Amino acid sequence: MVFPLTKLAQAKPEELGQKLGEFIQEKVADVVGFNVVKGFLNLVFSDDYWLSNMTQMMQQAQWGFAAPDSKPRMMVEYSSPNTNKPLHLGHLRNNFLGYSVAQILKANGHKVTKVQIINDRGIHICKSMLAWLNSGKNETPESTGMKGDKLVGKYYVEFDKQYKKEIQELMAAGSSEDEAKQNAPTMKAAQEMLRAWENGDAEVVALWKKMNAWVYAGFDTTYKRMGVDFDQLYFESETYLKGRDEVLKGIEKGVFFKKDDGSVWIDLTDEGLDEKAVLRRDGTAMYVTQDIGTAILRFEDYPDTVSQIYTVGNEQEYHFKVLFKILKKLGWQQSDACYHLSYGMVELPEGKMKSREGTVVDADDLMESMAAESRIVADEQGKLADLSEAEKTEVYNVIGMSALKYFLLRVDPKKNMMFNPQESIDFNGNTGPFIQYGYVRTQAVLRKAGEWKRANVEGLELNPYEKNLIQLLFSYPEAIAQAGIQFDPSVVAAFSYELTKTFNSFYQQCGILKEEDETRKSLRLQLTELTGQCIASSMLLLGVSMPARM
RNA sequence: GGCUCCGUAGUUCAAUGGAUAGAAUAAGCGUUUCCUAAACGUUUGAUAUGGGUUCGAUUCCCGUCGGAGCUACCA
Numbered sequence: 001m002v003f004p005l006t007k008l009a010q011a012k013p014e015e016l017g018q019k020l021g022e023f024i025q026e027k028v029a030d031v032v033g034f035n036v037v038k039g040f041l042n043l044v045f046s047d048d049y050w051l052s053n054m055t056q057m058m059q060q061a062q063w064g065f066a067a068p069d070s071k072p073r074m075m076v077e078y079s080s081p082n083t084n085k086p087l088h089l090g091h092l093r094n095n096f097l098g099y100s101v102a103q104i105l106k107a108n109g110h111k112v113t114k115v116q117i118i119n120d121r122g123i124h125i126c127k128s129m130l131a132w133l134n135s136g137k138n139e140t141p142e143s144t145g146m147k148g149d150k151l152v153g154k155y156y157v158e159f160d161k162q163y164k165k166e167i168q169e170l171m172a173a174g175s176s177e178d179e180a181k182q183n184a185p186t187m188k189a190a191q192e193m194l195r196a197w198e199n200g201d202a203e204v205v206a207l208w209k210k211m212n213a214w215v216y217a218g219f220d221t222t223y224k225r226m227g228v229d230f231d232q233l234y235f236e237s238e239t240y241l242k243g244r245d246e247v248l249k250g251i252e253k254g255v256f257f258k259k260d261d262g263s264v265w266i267d268l269t270d271e272g273l274d275e276k277a278v279l280r281r282d283g284t285a286m287y288v289t290q291d292i293g294t295a296i297l298r299f300e301d302y303p304d305t306v307s308q309i310y311t312v313g314n315e316q317e318y319h320f321k322v323l324f325k326i327l328k329k330l331g332w333q334q335s336d337a338c339y340h341l342s343y344g345m346v347e348l349p350e351g352k353m354k355s356r357e358g359t360v361v362d363a364d365d366l367m368e369s370m371a372a373e374s375r376i377v378a379d380e381q382g383k384l385a386d387l388s389e390a391e392k393t394e395v396y397n398v399i400g401m402s403a404l405k406y407f408l409l410r411v412d413p414k415k416n417m418m419f420n421p422q423e424s425i426d427f428n429g430n431t432g433p434f435i436q437y438g439y440v441r442t443q444a445v446l447r448k449a450g451e452w453k454r455a456n457v458e459g460l461e462l463n464p465y466e467k468n469l470i471q472l473l474f475s476y477p478e479a480i481a482q483a484g485i486q487f488d489p490s491v492v493a494a495f496s497y498e499l500t501k502t503f504n505s506f507y508q509q510c511g512i513l514k515e516e517d518e519t520r521k522s523l524r525l526q527l528t529e530l531t532g533q534c535i536a537s538s539m540l541l542l543g544v545s546m547p548a549r550m
Numbered sequence: 551g552g553c554u555c556c557g558u559a560g561u562u563c564a565a566u567g568g569a570u571a572g573a574a575u576a577a578g579c580g581u582u583u584c585c586u587a588a589a590c591g592u593u594u595g596a597u598a599u600g601g602g603u604u605c606g607a608u609u610c611c612c613g614u615c616g617g618a619g620c621u622a623c624c625a
Contacts, residue, residue: 003568003605006605037569038568038569039569039605039606040568119625124625259623261623263623264623277622277623280623281623282623286622286624286625287624287625290625313619314554315618315619315620316620317555317619318619318620319625344555344556344619345618345619347618352618374588377588380588381586381588383588399588407562410563411563411564412563412564414555415555416556416617416619417562418561418562420562423562423575426562426574428574428589429573429575429588430563430564430574430575431574431588434588438589440588441585441589444585444586445585447585448585449585482566490564497573497574504590505591507585507590508590511584513585514584514585550586
């Protein structure tokens with residue numbers, strides 16, 4: 001594009017392009033031609049230039065990736081669910097996104113620590129505990145065969161039902177809505193239980209430990225199936241006190257101030273935000289307080305951390321603005337580099353997911369139904385007939401998960417996205433299975449090729465399909481870098497898709513094993529090998545694995 | 551009320567201020583004696599609206615309309 005230079009050069013775009021083109025062609029050996037179209041200068045590079053690039057790419061151990069641990073440590077937080085409700089579709093987007101960004105940062109050379117904060121403290125836990133005590137009949141995951149998170153979730157719903165019923169009754173008896181909400185006996189009991197918990201009441205703490213353990217066991221099963229993991233867990237029940245201490249220290253430094261009623265605040269009006277409370281009148285910690293404590297603890301645990309990435313929904317943008325400002329004022333300069341990886345909601349055709357209205361898409365159910373769907377497709381094709389049942393199930397799972405992960409990650413994280421359960425998730429077109437299929441194809445060709453040599457391909461003339469493929473493979477590092485800068489896996493997803501499509505086109509148009517010229521056959525096999533590697537490694541950045549067959 | 555984000559084919563998604571706005575899906579047509587047709591080729595179809603800045607705007611600025619979110623001593 002030569003427009004920006006026209007003023008400087010005092011020339012018309014076409015003339016300038018012509019002159020520039022002539023100059024570059026003369027000075028740069030790899031440029032063998034050019035043309036000028038409407039102010040755009042297009043340079044033509046020689047086939048040997050592309051062939052030598054290909055040879056170079058083949059020699060890399062992991063083409064596209066930066067040297068491991070060559071860049072500073074970044075911490076990525078994701079998942080962090082409430083411990084009283086099972087995981088749903090929104091959590092899937094969160095987990096896949098966080099895990100993928102961690103992978104991408106690693107590929108960019110960063111040291112990465114994957115963390116999660118477990119929200120195991122507060123009134124919400126007490127609600128499930130209370131309902132279980134009242135009507136649980138000592139049910140356990142073992143006695144009911146339910147996953148622990150599902151069982152606890154059941155009692156959370158039970159509590160809510162009872163609570164609503166009591167509000168109705170109180171309102172019928174003449175209370176206002178606010179009064180009814182405050183005076184409902186179950187809510188009072190839950191608050192009482194929270195106080196007992198905070199005071200270390202042995203019975204309450206024991207129950208809390210028991211039920212939390214159920215939930216974690218359930219979550220672990222789900223995480224395993226999702227294919228995500230964490231390097232370190234942080235528990236809110238352990239960090240909220242640290243948060244409070246940091247706030248108390250901050251008062252002395254003049255960062256926070258105390259109001260007459262004893263509550264503690266920070267004034268952020270100079271930053272364009274409001275005043276924000278950080279400790280209640282009674283001195284107890286709030287949500288932000290806990291986050292302050294957790295953030296500082298993490299910086300202390302991993303002093304080489306230059307940035308913390310928080311994978312949390314976009315409804316909390318204000319919260320993180322506040323948090324980062326507070327950290328800055330407390331003297332943590334790293335907060336400038338901290339980033340709220342804010343993502344949009346997954347919407348259903350009928351609107352927002354609401355657990356109370358039963359319109360949630362459960363994570364376990366969805367993953368299961370994706371695997372079931374891929375089983376149906378695969379059985380129709382009958383290509384896996386000779387595999388054992390266990391091997392088949394493994395393949396179905398890998399395909400189902402790829403469809404799901406790719407579906408959620410190919411979209412710009414910042415945007416809300418639509419999920420239609422009826423139409424479900426596709427296995428054709430711009431999808432995970434399409435890309436897996438392309439990969440399987442590369443492996444099948446290589447398998448059938450048997451022994452072959454990487455011939456010196458210098459001097460070959462490239463056809464457009466070969467050239468497109470090389471050019472695209474050559475741009476792989478750029479895609480990884482851009483995804484890292486923008487914290488955006490969709491960039492990688494787009495690359496994988498483009499690569500697969502380009503390979504499929506090449507595969508269709510150019511015989512690989514049929515090619516009679518040995519040198520050209522070697523070139524095409526090399527391209528096939530490199531493409532397979534890049535598809536697999538790029539999809540691994542999304543957390544998607546490749547089946548050997550499908 | 552104030553603040554933030556979003557609005558692109560029937561539908562789901564793309565496009566560092568640049569070339570003829572790309573894909574997928576749905577619908578139609580074609581391609582398997584040749585490396586697995588979950589593939590390939592091909593036809594139809596879109597920038598909510600009115601202004602502005604610019605050689606050039608889906609992109610930046612202002613207004614209108616429509617959608618979502620935040621604005622707790624909740625988490």
